[in-house]
Amino acid sequence: MSEFLIYGLAAAALFAICLHGIITRTHILRKILALNMMGSAVFLLLITIAERNQVDGVADPVPHAMVLTGIVVAVSATAFALALARRYHAQTGHTELHDEDGST
Amino acid sequence: MSLVGIWVILIPLICGLAAFAVGGRSSRVIGLIGAGLTFLLSGLLVLHVWQSGVWIYQLGGWDVPLGISLRADGLSAFLIGMTGAVGLGISLYAVRYFEALTPGPSQDPSAALRTGSGRGEESGAGDSPEAERGGTEVWLPGASYWPLWMLLWASLNVLFLSNDIFNLYVGLELLTLASVALIILQREQAAIVAGLRYLLAAFLGSMAYLLGVALIYADAGVLDLGLLADAELTGTATQVAGGLMAVGLLLKAALFPLHFWLPAAHSSAPAPVSAALSALVVKGAFYLLIRLWFEVFESAGTVSVEQMIGGLGAVAIVVGSFQAIRQERLKLMIAYSTVAQVGYLFIMIPLAGSFGDPEASWRFEAWTGGLYHALSHGFAKASMFLAAGVLLSALGHDRVWHLAGSASRFPVIYLSFGIAGMSLMGLPPSAGFVGKWLMLRSAVESGQWWWVVILLVGGLLTAGYVAIVLSQALQHDVDEHTEPHPVPKLMTVMVFALAAMSLLLGLRAAEPLELLEIGAPFQTLMSVVED
Numbered sequence: 001m002s003e004f005l006i007y008g009l010a011a012a013a014l015f016a017i018c019l020h021g022i023i024t025r026t027h028i029l030r031k032i033l034a035l036n037m038m039g040s041a042v043f044l045l046l047i048t049i050a051e052r053n054q055v056d057g058v059a060d061p062v063p064h065a066m067v068l069t070g071i072v073v074a075v076s077a078t079a080f081a082l083a084l085a086r087r088y089h090a091q092t093g094h095t096e097l098h099d100e101d102g103s104t
Numbered sequence: 105m106s107l108v109g110i111w112v113i114l115i116p117l118i119c120g121l122a123a124f125a126v127g128g129r130s131s132r133v134i135g136l137i138g139a140g141l142t143f144l145l146s147g148l149l150v151l152h153v154w155q156s157g158v159w160i161y162q163l164g165g166w167d168v169p170l171g172i173s174l175r176a177d178g179l180s181a182f183l184i185g186m187t188g189a190v191g192l193g194i195s196l197y198a199v200r201y202f203e204a205l206t207p208g209p210s211q212d213p214s215a216a217l218r219t220g221s222g223r224g225e226e227s228g229a230g231d232s233p234e235a236e237r238g239g240t241e242v243w244l245p246g247a248s249y250w251p252l253w254m255l256l257w258a259s260l261n262v263l264f265l266s267n268d269i270f271n272l273y274v275g276l277e278l279l280t281l282a283s284v285a286l287i288i289l290q291r292e293q294a295a296i297v298a299g300l301r302y303l304l305a306a307f308l309g310s311m312a313y314l315l316g317v318a319l320i321y322a323d324a325g326v327l328d329l330g331l332l333a334d335a336e337l338t339g340t341a342t343q344v345a346g347g348l349m350a351v352g353l354l355l356k357a358a359l360f361p362l363h364f365w366l367p368a369a370h371s372s373a374p375a376p377v378s379a380a381l382s383a384l385v386v387k388g389a390f391y392l393l394i395r396l397w398f399e400v401f402e403s404a405g406t407v408s409v410e411q412m413i414g415g416l417g418a419v420a421i422v423v424g425s426f427q428a429i430r431q432e433r434l435k436l437m438i439a440y441s442t443v444a445q446v447g448y449l450f451i452m453i454p455l456a457g458s459f460g461d462p463e464a465s466w467r468f469e470a471w472t473g474g475l476y477h478a479l480s481h482g483f484a485k486a487s488m489f490l491a492a493g494v495l496l497s498a499l500g501h502d503r504v505w506h507l508a509g510s511a512s513r514f515p516v517i518y519l520s521f522g523i524a525g526m527s528l529m530g531l532p533p534s535a536g537f538v539g540k541w542l543m544l545r546s547a548v549e550s551g552q553w554w555w556v557v558i559l560l561v562g563g564l565l566t567a568g569y570v571a572i573v574l575s576q577a578l579q580h581d582v583d584e585h586t587e588p589h590p591v592p593k594l595m596t597v598m599v600f601a602l603a604a605m606s607l608l609l610g611l612r613a614a615e616p617l618e619l620l621e622i623g624a625p626f627q628t629l630m631s632v633v634e635d
Contacts, residue, residue, distance in 0.1 A: 015315060022304065022308055028300065031304055035304065035308065035311065038308075039311060039314070041315075042311065042314045042315050045319075045322075049321060052322070053325065063321065066317075066321075069270070070314065073274060076281070077277060077280075077307060080281055080303070081300075081304070084288065084296065087288070087296055088296050091291075091293045091296055092293060092297070097297075097300065
């Protein structure tokens with residue numbers, strides 16, 4: 001149990017760090033990276049769950065399937081976000097998202 | 105017949121891909137075929153649920169918990185029906201809208217239409233690099249619109265039909281990707297900034313939701329909504345998961361104070377996109393939230409949390425309405441109105457939640473009332489955004505204070521705007537009235553009188569901003585300087601048709617309300633009879 005707890009807490013900490021990054025950083029690339037890492041934190045948790053739920057030494061395959069699908073989603077989402085960030089840079093010349101009317 | 109639920113997802117997806125493969129101006133033909141077919145299939149699905157009850161399909165023949173199931177109950181059918189009808193209206197409007205946008209041989213592309221987001225002066229400057237490049241690369245927003253719009257429609261239907269919380273996550277992400285791509289369709293600077301903010305906020309919401317999914321799986325070991333509902337989870341992990349999922353979805357549904365991304369994103373998009381975002385996409389996240397709230401986390405919810413969400417809804421109504429009154433641009437006003445109307449939807453949570461007697465009939469009344477409000481808002485808000493699009497393309501601006509006297513030139517547009525506004529205010533006999541009436545009754549019956557106050561005040565505030573637009577339009581001093589750009593008739597017809605629907609659904613509410621009873625998570629008259 002304690003071993004899984006370490007992984008679980010690591011995932012939670014990573015998630016929290018990334019949340020902090022998304023809210024406080026203004027550089028778009030950093031925000032996108034933080035979101036990407038946030039996904040990794042969830043994947044870490046899912047793999048921990050797979051290991052915890054193992055039956056007869058075989059890990060639970062459902063979280064693995066979720067991680068695989070999640071990676072595909074994360075890749076396409078990140079690619080899209082990066083393309084959008086490039087267009088933003090091309091049009092405004094900025095790399096940072098400045099607050100005009102609130103957060104993000 | 106039993107496969108109709110599959111086709112309602114596959115057809116828009118296939119047509120979207122086909123429209124992308126064909127490209128160019130002819131993509132709209134495929135898009136229109138897709139819209140028509142999806143509309144018909146949505147109707148068939150509603151009919152099927154109406155006649156033979158809850159529809160369940162195990163994908164690939166694999167049973168849950170191993171496989172993924174699709175399920176359509178009254179609630180799903182209700183929202184799919186709404187999406188189908190609003191989607192068809194938007195599609196027909198979009199054909200003409202993007203035709204006018206397409207740079208013809210003699211036309212100046214930037215003069216034809218503007219999205220009228222933030223700054224009119226800057227949007228012209230934003231266009232110039234595109235115009236210079238025009239010789240080598242002709243950018244047709246219409247050609248990209250159809251594949252993305254079909255993808256958006258398909259992902260909405262996935263969201264309403266899927267019965268697996270991880271599958272729903274994928275649906276949410278697809279919806280976000282399609283929405284953001286549609287917002288930036290015209291490559292204007294304001295839209296790109298708004299789209300980027302929306303993208304980051306929505307992904308953050310998805311991540312919170314995904315973490316919730318992982319925690320639920322850790323606790324329950326299943327992902328199927330039906331199995332999760334049966335498990336009656338109450339543990340700490342479930343409460344944390346519920347909190348994460350709720351916050352993530354509230355961010356996507358733009359409940360105050362998580363609405364910061366909405367006004368810019370919804371107002372800077374092209375009119376058919378704004379209409380789809382406000383009328384449908386926000387409802388996607390809302391649907392998922394109430395689905396989880398009343399079915400999976402039913403036993404984990406507490407009165408204080410529910411009252412707090414309702415309180416945020418109340419603040420959203422007041423702040424959103426006041427912001428709407430203050431706006432100088434019509435599209436921003438309508439976008440802030442969405443912020444306020446989303447608040448109404450969440451008043452349903454404390455009313456239908458765990459306050460008082462769990463078997464009480466007011467819970468079902470509040471639930472149906474909130475959903476009926478979602479339905480009326482879907483039609484009314486789509487009509488309003490499309491109306492703003494007509495005014496914008498005809499006048500070249502959407503400044504509320506410069507609309508003076510334009511009612512004589514666009515009588516049908518303002519008539520539709522008035523009807524849609526009536527539905528948002530909740531005046532009888534509109535659909536908005538039915539929703540509000542049910543919520544009011546529920547608030548009175550359950551003794552939660554404070555929601556009565558906010559529901560009524562919200563109606564008055566809504567009347568405020570609708571009246572500003574109409575009183576401006578009805579003034580006499582016609583601005584002679586601007587000769588309005590001719591607007592295709594079909595666009596005006598669709599604006600009117602959607603507004604008329606928001607009225608007709610108030611006159612004939614019995615059937616939709618009965619549809620909602622099928623598979624509802626509450627004690628209803630029907631379930632009592634069956635038991």
